[in-house]
Amino acid sequence: MQLKVLKEHFGRMEQVPETLSDVILQKMKALPKADDVPEIRPEQLLEADGFLFGFPSRFGVMSAQCKAFFDSTHEIWETQALAGKPAGIFWSTGFHGGGQELTALTAVTQLAHHGMIFVPLGYTFGKGMYEMNEVKGGSSYGAGTFAADGSRQPTELELQQAFYQGKYLAGFAKKLKN
Numbered sequence: 412m413q414l415k416v417l418k419e420h421f422g423r424m425e426q427v428p429e430t431l432s433d434v435i436l437q438k439m440k441a442l443p444k445a446d447d448v449p450e451i452r453p454e455q456l457l458e459a460d461g462f463l464f465g466f467p468s469r470f471g472v473m474s475a476q477c478k479a480f481f482d483s484t485h486e487i488w489e490t491q492a493l494a495g496k497p498a499g500i501f502w503s504t505g506f507h508g509g510g511q512e513l514t515a516l517t518a519v520t521q522l523a524h525h526g527m528i529f530v531p532l533g534y535t536f537g538k539g540m541y542e543m544n545e546v547k548g549g550s551s552y553g554a555g556t557f558a559a560d561g562s563r564q565p566t567e568l569e570l571q572q573a574f575y576q577g578k579y580l581a582g583f584a585k586k587l588k589n
Contacts, residue, residue: 425451427480461584462498471510494526497583501554515552
């Protein structure tokens with residue numbers, strides 16, 4: 412599970428702590444965890460000017476690991492220290508019926524409770540939003556991809572949309588900071 416934190420312009424990438432045992436992960440045939448991506452702690456969110464949270468979908472909502480991370484931010488929530496900071500979301504789902512937009516909509520509740528400003532992608536990505544000649548994830552809520560059984564990698568168009576979203580959100584973060 413990964414959580415991408417945008418700090419200043421193109422910050423760093425961190426992952427939320429794993430909540431499943433190695434035995435369960437093996438039975439699920441989960442891909443190995445990235446060794447070069449550190450785990451994030453809730454208090455690190457206070458350092459960022461904006462956020463781009465990414466997560467896999469499980470049954471149309473963010474994975475339990477990501478929800479557990481947000482649940483662990485209750486002390487930050489109590490102080491509303493993240494209120495007014497811009498945040499966007501991106502995701503992966505297994506297939507077309509895997510909850511691309513539902514995952515985004517249910518994730519917005521985490522941002523709203525913290526008082527973050529949700530920055531959707533809208534249709535600002537231009538003609539790439541209307542591409543119908545290839546399989547493409549994402550929507551007006553944010554960038555996305557279809558992971559299938561974990562073997563499918565994002566297409567060039569999906570990557571372009573994701574990079575665009577990062578720049579778009581960074582622009583909001585910069586404006587709000589100044």
